[in-house]
Amino acid sequence: KYLINQGLAAVMVAHLNIPSLDSTKFSASSLSYNVVTKLLKNDLNFKGLVFTDALGMKGVSAYNSPGGTALKAFLAGVDILLMPQDVSASINAIKEAVETGQIPLSEIDRRCLKVLKAKRWVGLDKNKPVSTKNLVEDLNSKQAELINRKIVESALTLVKNQNDIIPFKNLNTLKIASVSIGHGRYTPFQNTLDLYTNIQHFTINKNADEQAFNLLLNKLSGYDVVVVGLHRSNRKPPYFGLSSSSISFVHKLATHTKVVLDIFASPYVLSRFKSSTFEAIVLSYVDTKIAQDLSAQLLFGGISAKGKLPVSAGSEYPARTGIIDEKIRLKYAPPIELDINELKLEKVDSVILSAINKKAMPGCQVLAIKDGVVFYKKSFGYHTYRKKTKVKNTDIYDIASLTKISATTPSLMKLADAGKIDVNKKLSYYLKDLDSTNKKDITIKQILAHQAQLQSWIPFYLKTYNKKTKTKYDLNPEIYNIKKTKDFNLKVADNLYIKESYTDTIYKRILDSPLRKRTGYRYSDLGFYLFFKLINDVSKTNFPDYLEKNFYSSLGMTETGFNPLEKFSKEIIAPTEIDKKFRKQVVQGYVHDYGAAMMGGVGGHAGIFSNTNDLAKLFQMYLQKGEYGGQRYISTKTFEEFVQCAYCKKNNRRALGFDRPAKNVKRSQVSKLASSYSYGHTGFTGAIAWVDPKEQFIYIFLSNRVFPDIENSKLVDLQVRTNVQRLFYESFN
Structure with a gap:
């Protein structure tokens, strides 16, 4: 009724038998x-074209001759007779009715004119042959995809949500698995789930035997939550293409663990499942790539649930059932959804490919977010110039000094929130070793803003060469060993270990280092070595564990951390250097920074490995002033204190830990289009991560x-x- 009042152009009438509307035996609507005529045209005042459903269908053809079917449809008031069984017989039947006076000729003229007007309205009065060249691309345009995505997103229905389990929260407390029933390989649904956290995936054929289902049941029983996707169904009752064994398996699984059921099928499939058995039920209606992608995002709060059941599917699932929930995490969508200028994005691709061609880097990952939507997420090139391993979005990079704002700074903010540190206090208040040094009066704030007169860095490795040999770059065997022992237990690289006690030597050299005579801004790594010790001491927790517990695990940053070879294979880690002076090997999976390497790969200034998708979650949390995924990590007050320019009056652009846009600099690593409110950091290995609150824009580049x-x-x-950053800004206009 609403659509008709808004000018609906056409309606198809189904072949349904509805005695309350027409009691004639075997009568189709x-x-x-x-x-x-009475209901649609008169009562509902519909003025558009009326179509039949296909007239060859059994609902009408079984009870009427081909000509009789067409005549009855015309007499009912239909304008377009769709797919009659026998065109000649249909024409003859209507023609005979005109000749006998059953149908006035004027009624034929009226309906023909109505159809001709409709054809003219859509431009069919002009002979414009449609080229079949690029037909598939033309029919599946980006605009068409956008409309499709909007329709699907609006339709997805959260039918049940026990204890508000959807969207998933507190990811650090959930061990999640997914099962796709009906597909023999991983689905787009499972691929999108992976964007949010670490999930173990399984697939099984819907017609698998009982032994296979029981084997899978045993594997899944140890998980906190299992997401079950039902695929490859059909519209035929009573099981709608699902096997009785698969339906039984899902119910049985729900007695062993919490099950979130996602149905990519007709709403009527719901009738086969008992609502009380499941923690949550999502109806996704169709088994398309778009539906699978968006439904996975709904489960994690990348999009909110908005849909309502269009029909009833038994007493447990009445029509209009549907729970509205909230968006709490990043959404992934094509650029057209944000009205992004895609020509500018093509230029982004060109700039990157040109840089690779000029050997500025072997490859890279690039990600861009606008208004909480990841609209650009690509990988380019290879791990090395030998072009053997292509870069993938899931590969891991050494992010160098991005460690400062991806590990150290958030930890300090967290400790400040807990009242365990005060950035305005002297660092020596917490680290008593500084009391007798020239650094006793330096505050945490000064170090964070690089306003502490510290030397830029110290090449610690130079003091570890063997002076007793004439061979260049030989390492001192009293400091290093090729095997791990009780004393030599910090791994520097393959077959290279350093004495754990040498960390104390590094700290002593920092404490003994002279201060710069000139005050003012000077970028320095040294203070962040001290922050590493500060975080360990104050939190009474190992720094990597502190990060995992307080940030990475709950954010879903499953590929982020120190010493990635402890969890991942070298094949997914981009190498950083053919080191000829220190480690004498290809450095891959070990931190590039020499000082961090000498501390076993863990430092406050360097050492974190990650990828753009993981970092996107952390930096979106920053953009939201400390909140993400329904969880607050840092108070708004503390976060705002850290991202403000700390010593602007002293000609220092820096915030606390974060860099800010440089003014009046000929060659900045940040675009001039970045607002003065923006912040971020760069990394020596070829990284940058930058947040612009004014534009709600996040840019991450790893190489x-x-x-x-x-x-x-x-x-x-x-x-x-x-x-690249400039082109992203230009794409917004």
Whole structure:
């Protein structure tokens, strides 16, 4: 009724037998004057074209001759007779009715004119042959995909949500598995689930035998939650293409663990499942790639649930059932959804490919977020110039000094929130070793803003060469060993271990280092070595464990952390250098920074490995001032204190831990289009992560530009990261 009042252009009448509207025996609604003319045209005041359903269908053809079917449809008031069984017989039947006076000729003229007007309205009065060249692309345009996505997103229905389990929260407390029933391989649904956290995936044929289902049941019983996707159904009752064994399996699984059931099928499939058995039920209606993608996002709060059941599916599932929930995490969508200028994005691709061609870097990952939506997520090139391993979005990069704002700074904010540190206090208040040094009066705030007169860095490794040998770059065997022992237990690289006690030597050299004579801004790693010790001491927790517990696990940053080889294979880690001076090997999976390597790969200034998708979650949390995924990590007050310029009056652009846009600099690594409110950091290996609250924009670029040679400055010289960021800004206009 609403659509008709809004000018609905056409309606198809189904072949349904509805005695309350027409009591004629074997009468289909498409052939009923009561339904078509009295109800649709008169009562509902519909003025558009009326179509029958296909007239060859058994609902009408079984009870009428081909000509009789067409005549009844016309007499009912239909304008378009769709797919009659016998066109000649249909025409003859209507023609005979005109000749006998049963149908006035004027009625034929009226309906023909109505159809001709409709054809003219859509441009069919002009002979414009449709080219079949690129027909598939033309029919499946980006605009068509956008409309499809919007329709699907609006339709997805959260039918049940016990204890508000959807969207999933507190990911650090959930061990999740997914099962796709009906597919023999991983589905787009499962691929999208992986964007949010670490999930173990399983697939099984819907017609698998009982032994296979029981084997899978045993594997899944140890999980906190199992997401079950039902695929490849059909519209035929009573099971709608699902096997009785698969339905039985899902109910049995729900007695062993919490089950979230996602049905990519007709609403009527719901009738086969008992509502009380499941923690949550989502109806996704169709088994398309778009539906699978968006439904997975709904489960994690990338999008909110909005849909309502269009029909009843038994007493447990009445029509209009549907729970509205909230968006709490990043959404993934094509650029057209945000009205992004895609020509500018093509230029982004060109800039990156050109940089790779000029050997500014072997490859990279790039991600961009606008208004909480990831609209650009791509990988380019290879791990090395030998072009053997292509870069994938899930690969891991050494993010160098991004460690400062991806590990150390959030930890300090968390400790400040807990009242365990005060950034305005002297660091020596917490680290008593500083009391007798020239650093006793330096505050945490000064170090965070690089306003502490500290030296930029110390090449610690130079003091570890063996002076007793004439061979260049030989390491001192009193400091290093090729095997792990009780004393040599910090791994620096393959077959290279350093004495754990040498960490104390590094700290002593920092404490003994002279201060710069000039006050003012000078970027320095040294204070962040001390922050590593501060976090360990104050939190009474190992730094990597502190990060995992307080940030990474609950954010769903499953590929982020120190020493990635403890969890991942080298094949997914981009190498950083062919190190000829220190480790004498290809550095892959070990931190590139020499000082962090000498501390076993864990440092406050460097050491974190990650990828763009993981970092996106952390930086979206920053953009939301400390909140993400329905969980608050940092108070708004503390976060705002950290991202403000700390010493602007002293000609220092820096915030606390975070960098800010440089003014009046000829060659900045940040685009001039970035607002003055923006913040982020760069990394020596070729990384940048930048947040602009004014534009609600996040930009992340990871590369290994230092491979094979750390002297390669082309990425900076060509201003690749800056130009890519600029093009993203330009794409918004």
